Amino acid sequence: MKAYGKKVWLIPDTYLNSISKNANISHEAICVINTSDVDAEIKLTLFFEDRDVRTDFSSFCKAMRTHHIRMDKLRNEAGEPIPRDVPYAVLVESNTPIVCQYSRLDTSAPEMALMTTMAYPVEE
Amino acid sequence: MKAYGKKVWLIPDTYLNSISKNANISHEAICVINTSDVDAEIKLTLFFEDRDVRTDFSSFCKAMRTHHIRMDKLRNEAGEPIPRDVPYAVLVESNTPIVCQYSRLDTSAPEMALMTTMAYPVEE
Amino acid sequence: MKAYGKKVWLIPDTYLNSISKNANISHEAICVINTSDVDAEIKLTLFFEDRDVRTDFSSFCKAMRTHHIRMDKLRNEAGEPIPRDVPYAVLVESNTPIVCQYSRLDTSAPEMALMTTMAYPVEE
Amino acid sequence: MKAYGKKVWLIPDTYLNSISKNANISHEAICVINTSDVDAEIKLTLFFEDRDVRTDFSSFCKAMRTHHIRMDKLRNEAGEPIPRDVPYAVLVESNTPIVCQYSRLDTSAPEMALMTTMAYPVEE
Numbered sequence: 001m002k003a004y005g006k007k008v009w010l011i012p013d014t015y016l017n018s019i020s021k022n023a024n025i026s027h028e029a030i031c032v033i034n035t036s037d038v039d040a041e042i043k044l045t046l047f048f049e050d051r052d053v054r055t056d057f058s059s060f061c062k063a064m065r066t067h068h069i070r071m072d073k074l075r076n077e078a079g080e081p082i083p084r085d086v087p088y089a090v091l092v093e094s095n096t097p098i099v100c101q102y103s104r105l106d107t108s109a110p111e112m113a114l115m116t117t118m119a120y121p122v123e124e
Numbered sequence: 125m126k127a128y129g130k131k132v133w134l135i136p137d138t139y140l141n142s143i144s145k146n147a148n149i150s151h152e153a154i155c156v157i158n159t160s161d162v163d164a165e166i167k168l169t170l171f172f173e174d175r176d177v178r179t180d181f182s183s184f185c186k187a188m189r190t191h192h193i194r195m196d197k198l199r200n201e202a203g204e205p206i207p208r209d210v211p212y213a214v215l216v217e218s219n220t221p222i223v224c225q226y227s228r229l230d231t232s233a234p235e236m237a238l239m240t241t242m243a244y245p246v247e248e
Numbered sequence: 249m250k251a252y253g254k255k256v257w258l259i260p261d262t263y264l265n266s267i268s269k270n271a272n273i274s275h276e277a278i279c280v281i282n283t284s285d286v287d288a289e290i291k292l293t294l295f296f297e298d299r300d301v302r303t304d305f306s307s308f309c310k311a312m313r314t315h316h317i318r319m320d321k322l323r324n325e326a327g328e329p330i331p332r333d334v335p336y337a338v339l340v341e342s343n344t345p346i347v348c349q350y351s352r353l354d355t356s357a358p359e360m361a362l363m364t365t366m367a368y369p370v371e372e
Numbered sequence: 373m374k375a376y377g378k379k380v381w382l383i384p385d386t387y388l389n390s391i392s393k394n395a396n397i398s399h400e401a402i403c404v405i406n407t408s409d410v411d412a413e414i415k416l417t418l419f420f421e422d423r424d425v426r427t428d429f430s431s432f433c434k435a436m437r438t439h440h441i442r443m444d445k446l447r448n449e450a451g452e453p454i455p456r457d458v459p460y461a462v463l464v465e466s467n468t469p470i471v472c473q474y475s476r477l478d479t480s481a482p483e484m485a486l487m488t489t490m491a492y493p494v495e496e
């Protein structure tokens with residue numbers, strides 16, 4: 001199949017809320033679709049407001065698959081999670097074209113709130 | 125009227141929640157507008173995280189009409205619905221230009237949560 | 249100031265819910281910004297699933313102003329509102345470039361749900 | 373790192389709700405990521421429905437950082453906040469390329485509602 005999308009995407013508003021008052025825990029997902037015939041290796045660079053970028057997180061999306069990357073479950077090689085309750089932003093870089101959508105579910109109030117947007121694609 | 129939009133669109137984050145605790149049932153819609161003079165035949169290819177793509181779902185949008193395609197009501201030729209509670213993604217392909225927006229209503233908590241985004245358009 | 253944006257925008261997913269259980273009534277807004285020096289005359293063409301398009305609604309956005317067009321308050325020349333509880337879609341056409349965002353607030357459950365997306369801009 | 377994004381962005385639907393019935397106060401954020409090696413000076417021009425534009429608000433995003441600009445906390449040089457309960461729109465102008473996403477959290481009903489969208493980028 002044709003490889004749709006771009007190799008570089010940005011998401012300025014990411015935030016992992018540590019509070020969940022509902023069976024559905026508060027989380028974020030970077031959702032990826034890969035229509036190419038090549039497995040996508042995905043580099044995630046995290047930007048913060050008051051400290052240096054972190055380059056120790058990564059993920060993947062197999063060829064002809066989707067991957068809803070749960071940011072709350074992601075771990076780096078040292079087994080560390082992404083910091084909670086801190087505003088951050090993400091630069092997504094893939095070796096093959098992908099399409100990238102960001103969604104957040106927040107249950108810090110007992111009821112659920114949802115938001116989503118397509119990430120910002122970089123033209124090559 | 126001029127045929128606005130594109131023939132190929134992608135939605136990385138789709139998910140049919142099987143739980144509804146409100147009169148409004150949890151559902152997704154792929155909303156399409158067709159400003160062309162040709163009826164749109166719409167092929168929906170479903171991508172999953174851990175199994176092969178499915179090409180057995182399709183829909184339509186008549187000329188000069190909208191169609192809010194309810195993914196929870198969609199059936200393939202064998203009368204089967206889209207699987208529930210499974211992350212998936214959708215490639216939308218039309219024979220004529222359309223514009224495509226994705227919306228989700230979730231009532232798995234008793235109150236309602238909504239999210240929407242324009243789908244990702246492929247430049248021709 | 250430079251006239252930013254486009255003259256033609258599309259919104260596939262519009263819907264006016266007639267139920268409100270909160271002081272904030274359920275409504276939609278097509279929000280427009282006009283950075284040009286010309287008042288924007290805005291033609292709104294409504295597309296439906298099962299009936300002909302309607303061209304009897306319009307609005308405006310003055311030069312160097314915003315207008316959050318409340319679709320629930322809009323009336324045609326005969327004083328009629330947009331039909332409630334019916335899926336529709338909107339083609340937005342302006343005489344001068346504008347930027348167009350669509351937002352929905354739903355209080356059909358007592359708590360509030362919100363969704364928003366930039367409308368789809370047509371390249372000229 | 374490569375400077376991703378654009379220097380000019382628009383957000384037609386901004387609104388600061390003065391009511392909060394939850395520990396999380398109702399607020400808006402214009403979230404920015406700056407992948408360039410230059411600190412971003414960000415000019416925010418506010419557009420209203422019935423009065424002249426205001427050019428007395430600004431913000432920043434350091435090189436290789438994100439800034440989730442809280443519009444409810446922003447003050448001009450006279451120490452004044454952005455007016456509450458008034459529809460407005462924002463033109464964002466930066467000296468270096470940035471990517472810009474707009475998010476709103478509303479707790480005017482006790483439960484939380486969220487919405488987000490990428491801002492509209494101006495091609496140069």
